[in-house]
Amino acid sequence: MANVPMFEGSAGGRSPAPPPRPGTFEQLAALPDEHLDVARGAALIARDAYGALDVDACVARLDDLAAPLAGSNLARRAPAEQADVLARHLYEQVGFRGNEAAYYDPKNSLLPDVLDRKLGIPITLAVVYCEIARRLGVRARGVSFPGHFLVRLDAPRNDDAPVAVDPFYGGRRLDDAGLERLLQRAAPSQKLSYETHLAPAGPRSTLARMLINLKWVYTARGDFARALLALDRILCLMPDSAAALRERGLLAARLGSTESARADLSRLLEVAPEAPDATSIRARLVELGARPRVLH
Numbered sequence: 001m002a003n004v005p006m007f008e009g010s011a012g013g014r015s016p017a018p019p020p021r022p023g024t025f026e027q028l029a030a031l032p033d034e035h036l037d038v039a040r041g042a043a044l045i046a047r048d049a050y051g052a053l054d055v056d057a058c059v060a061r062l063d064d065l066a067a068p069l070a071g072s073n074l075a076r077r078a079p080a081e082q083a084d085v086l087a088r089h090l091y092e093q094v095g096f097r098g099n100e101a102a103y104y105d106p107k108n109s110l111l112p113d114v115l116d117r118k119l120g121i122p123i124t125l126a127v128v129y130c131e132i133a134r135r136l137g138v139r140a141r142g143v144s145f146p147g148h149f150l151v152r153l154d155a156p157r158n159d160d161a162p163v164a165v166d167p168f169y170g171g172r173r174l175d176d177a178g179l180e181r182l183l184q185r186a187a188p189s190q191k192l193s194y195e196t197h198l199a200p201a202g203p204r205s206t207l208a209r210m211l212i213n214l215k216w217v218y219t220a221r222g223d224f225a226r227a228l229l230a231l232d233r234i235l236c237l238m239p240d241s242a243a244a245l246r247e248r249g250l251l252a253a254r255l256g257s258t259e260s261a262r263a264d265l266s267r268l269l270e271v272a273p274e275a276p277d278a279t280s281i282r283a284r285l286v287e288l289g290a291r292p293r294v295l296h
Contacts, residue, residue, distance in 0.1 A: 038206055043112070050110075066136055095118045097170070143201055144201045214226075225255075242271055262290045
């Protein structure tokens with residue numbers, strides 16, 4: 001199966017426009033959300049670590065993983081049955097699993113390594129799960145559940161309740177009690193709400209969360225150059241992210257990139273002039289030789 005999103009036919013019987021196939025992460029990030037391909041984005045992120053990576057070949061591996069279920073008519077089944085079939089295929093037969101032994105290994109966040117080793121963290125395993133499901137016509141989407149990325153499966157016509165799946169632990173289905181336990185672990189003051197906690201994550205936020213994980217791992221390892229590159233990618237996706245501007249600006253200052261630090265911290269004060277740390281950011285700019293504009 002080709003790794004392309006579905007497009008509605010155009011008037012006059014003309015062929016649908018081919019989907020964009022950006023060759024760089026910057027080109028991908030500049031696309032509108034409806035054209036963002038998460039699998040391609042994940043492969044382009046990995047090319048920062050593996051410069052010779054064949055992005056097209058990496059994405060095509062997901063086609064191969066979906067192929068054994070191509071004749072299963074999975075799209076016509078109820079979400080619970082879809083979840084069970086996908087769990088058997090991906091976890092029991094192919095052998096994917098969550099990497100509990102080395103959770104903070106950066107390879108868990110790099111798509112080719114996840115496909116090679118069959119190991120990952122919740123978000124990368126969710127990407128693999130959703131991409132394979134999509135190739136089979138199954139409506140599977142990632143969910144930014146507090147502290148633990150999940151997958152939700154929906155019936156094509158919403159005539160069945162959505163099913164929540166944990167991609168880290170064998171693709172198991174989660175009932176309300178299981179979701180409550182996860183929520184209590186990450187956000188004990190919150191009450192479970194399907195509308196809030198199981199809202200589908202968009203492709204841009206999914207890629208950003210992958211990069212945030214990578215940035216955190218690299219920072220913890222003292223690999224600040226790679227952490228800075230991850231922040232560059234985050235800001236490609238979300239140019240006005242105050243959190244990313246703050247972190248990249250401060251990290252650039254730490255690494256001696258004074259001009260870049262000034263640019264990011266100045267931009268931070270433009271997008272978030274009332275930020276709680278605005279006063280300290282202005283003071284840091286003065287230390288860096290800038291004259292931050294005072295907003296009245």
